[in-house]
Amino acid sequence: MSTVKHDRQEAIQRATDLFWEKGFHATSMRNIQQAIDMRPGSIYASFGSKEGLFKETLQDYAKASGIRLNACLEASSSPLEGLRLFIKDSVIGCRESAPSGMCMLVKTISELTDENAELLAEAKRLLVGVETKFIALLEQAQQCGELDRSKSPQRMARYLQVQLMGLRAYARANEGDDQLNALIDDVFDHLCG
Amino acid sequence: MSTVKHDRQEAIQRATDLFWEKGFHATSMRNIQQAIDMRPGSIYASFGSKEGLFKETLQDYAKASGIRLNACLEASSSPLEGLRLFIKDSVIGCRESAPSGMCMLVKTISELTDENAELLAEAKRLLVGVETKFIALLEQAQQCGELDRSKSPQRMARYLQVQLMGLRAYARANEGDDQLNALIDDVFDHLCG
DNA sequence: ACTGGTATTGAACGATCGTTCAAGCTAAGA
DNA sequence: TCTTAGCTTGAACGATCGTTCAATACCAGT
Numbered sequence: 001m002s003t004v005k006h007d008r009q010e011a012i013q014r015a016t017d018l019f020w021e022k023g024f025h026a027t028s029m030r031n032i033q034q035a036i037d038m039r040p041g042s043i044y045a046s047f048g049s050k051e052g053l054f055k056e057t058l059q060d061y062a063k064a065s066g067i068r069l070n071a072c073l074e075a076s077s078s079p080l081e082g083l084r085l086f087i088k089d090s091v092i093g094c095r096e097s098a099p100s101g102m103c104m105l106v107k108t109i110s111e112l113t114d115e116n117a118e119l120l121a122e123a124k125r126l127l128v129g130v131e132t133k134f135i136a137l138l139e140q141a142q143q144c145g146e147l148d149r150s151k152s153p154q155r156m157a158r159y160l161q162v163q164l165m166g167l168r169a170y171a172r173a174n175e176g177d178d179q180l181n182a183l184i185d186d187v188f189d190h191l192c193g
Numbered sequence: 194m195s196t197v198k199h200d201r202q203e204a205i206q207r208a209t210d211l212f213w214e215k216g217f218h219a220t221s222m223r224n225i226q227q228a229i230d231m232r233p234g235s236i237y238a239s240f241g242s243k244e245g246l247f248k249e250t251l252q253d254y255a256k257a258s259g260i261r262l263n264a265c266l267e268a269s270s271s272p273l274e275g276l277r278l279f280i281k282d283s284v285i286g287c288r289e290s291a292p293s294g295m296c297m298l299v300k301t302i303s304e305l306t307d308e309n310a311e312l313l314a315e316a317k318r319l320l321v322g323v324e325t326k327f328i329a330l331l332e333q334a335q336q337c338g339e340l341d342r343s344k345s346p347q348r349m350a351r352y353l354q355v356q357l358m359g360l361r362a363y364a365r366a367n368e369g370d371d372q373l374n375a376l377i378d379d380v381f382d383h384l385c386g
Numbered sequence: 387a388c389t390g391g392t393a394t395t396g397a398a399c400g401a402t403c404g405t406t407c408a409a410g411c412t413a414a415g416a
Numbered sequence: 417t418c419t420t421a422g423c424t425t426g427a428a429c430g431a432t433c434g435t436t437c438a439a440t441a442c443c444a445g446t
Binding site for chain 2 (some may be wrong): 426
């Protein structure tokens with residue numbers, strides 16, 4: 001039983017890496033069959049369809065991002081520093097480790113159309129979840145006195161999302177540029193000042 | 194001769210709309226055949242391959258964006274106001290008119306991998322062209338006294354690119370949100386202050 | 387050892403992919 | 417009017433797409 005779940009989880013993670021790198025349409029089921037070492041029948045028995053599998057990888061990705069955010073928070077002395085670390089890690093750290101410099105959710109929203117309405121909606125929903133977490137952290141930062149209370153956490157969270165999306169897209173468009181740290185610090189200066 | 198060129202230009206524009214909306218991989222040559230009313234042989238005689246056609250649409254898109262930027266500048270009283278108008282138009286105005294809320298160049302960079310290295314490089318190259326135009330305009334704004342000279346135009350242009358990419362991605366992820374104007378004004382306040 | 391149910395296999399399906407090319411069409415020069 | 421060069425046509429190619437399913441392998445309960 002446990003090995004079954006483990007295998008399923010491992011399969012999802014490998015599929016996530018593939019989809020994350022190449023996108024939904026450019027990743028074929030045969031690519032996935034090879035990557036997770038399963039035959040078509042087993043895959044369709046487990047996940048139903050390519051869309052079903054992709055949806056699970058989106059959820060797995062979002063969950064992993066949440067875990068990474070929590071790790072950044074625990075490694076930092078305050079909510080705001082945790083956020084800064086998370087963003088730096090997302091924009092810079094993922095350069096060599098992650099399959100694509102882009103956020104998988106943004107990449108999905110960028111790629112898909114109404115032809116895959118359910119997947120599009122799921123990606124949007126998961127992004128809202130991230131923004132909700134940002135709101136909570138910014139409220140926490142306000143309560144710590146780390147952030148003044150004149151601005152609404154909702155608005156700042158939106159701002160953070162825009163910055164994170166923009167920075168990751170820019171980083172992907174200009175691979176090899178080493179001046180991203182300065183840009184990220186700018187973001188936080190604007191948030192605080 | 195003129196009708197031939199016109200037809201070719203019209204074909205490229207229709208192909209651009211298709212690629213812009215659905216992306217490179219999800220757009221089939223048969224979709225394009227129907228949209229531009231040409232048979233495979235003629236298309237391949239004109240453009241060589243799907244990649245060749247896509248490359249031309251990227252260039253056409255970038256050219257059209259340049260024209261739109263110039264129009265914004267002429268409609269405004271200063272370089273900085275022109276830029277602000279351009280960004281508002283890009284993020285908000287394209288909501289109902291454009292095939293996709295995303296910038297086609299960013300969407301392409303997000304979608305493609307090294308499997309289409311030439312197209313990826315072309316999209317990056319064209320984005321650098323946009324940034325170069327931003328730099329020139331910001332220098333112009335400095336010379337007009339519209340912008341103080343303490344910050345480097347290069348750095349501000351990079352910042353602008355990040356904002357534009359982030360705003361358009363965010364707008365696509367949150368269609369129906371009416372609070373983008375405030376976000377855009379924030380961007381310019383940070384640029385000036 | 388036998389049985390019954392579950393999971394896995396991989397060949398095969400019809401559809402569609404990007405692309406090619408022989409045949410047909412068209413219009414200008416002789 | 418006949419020729420010829422170039423463009424257009426659409427059927428067809430082999431490859432690959434997402435998906436299905438009868439056959440097989442596996443293993444727990446008796």
